[in-house]
Amino acid sequence: MTAAAATDAEWPQLHSASVTHGRGPSIAPRTEPISVCVRAADPLSRAGVVAQLRPRPEVQLLGDQDSDARVLVLVADSVDDDVQVQLRHIQRTSRTRTVLIATEIDAQHLMSAAECGIAGIIRRADATPGQLVNVINSVALGDGHLPGDLLAQLLSEVGRVQREVLGPRGLNTIQISPREQEVLRLLAEGRDTAEIAKALSFSGRTVKSVLQKFMDRYQLPNRTAAVAYAMRQGLI
Known part of the structure; x- marks a missing residue:
């Protein structure tokens, strides 16, 4: 994916239309159904989600092992080590x-999930x-989805890490340009x-070029991961 040729549909975005504030994500019309596979450690959990999605024409x-799916729906109790391994x-x-x-x-697991390339999170x-179909649509279009209260937890956790971990140890050493910092800050604001x-x-x-260069430099898979990384490192 090149910065010059990429369209908004190819870029994961974390913005206000993708965050739940009492309404679902904004969805553009689609003409073809989105290929989806569902995975879960618990067969009953997988069966329940499959039953929800099977009647939906979208x-x-x-x-569950099809690697050609456009969107993977992963069902889990929490973002534990096994889930993080799967995501990576x-x-x-x-x-x-x-x-x-x-x-x-929780906020700590949320940051881990973002760094592992997660595109959308929804509570069971x-x-x-x-x-669920709205979130799948949003993610397939290149957007990110995160409930508003989880975004607040994420920001709170970032502040705690900066104050209690990075700052005292002088770990905020990664340098970014003022242009990158401004773009990432605005992206983090939605x-x-x-x-x-x-x-x-x-x-x-x-804007796309600035973000692409930052993601390439730190081997980050998408915009959501870039924001999470920048926050964790205290860059924004």
């Missing part, structure tokens, strides 16, 4: 984007068929490409 269900493997071996349905998730209690370009008087292509 998705095409594939086998998916990140390394495929271009499939991942939606995590979690029973419980909120995973109604309609909401701005999309067009909004960032307008705020900084850049072109959309320049």
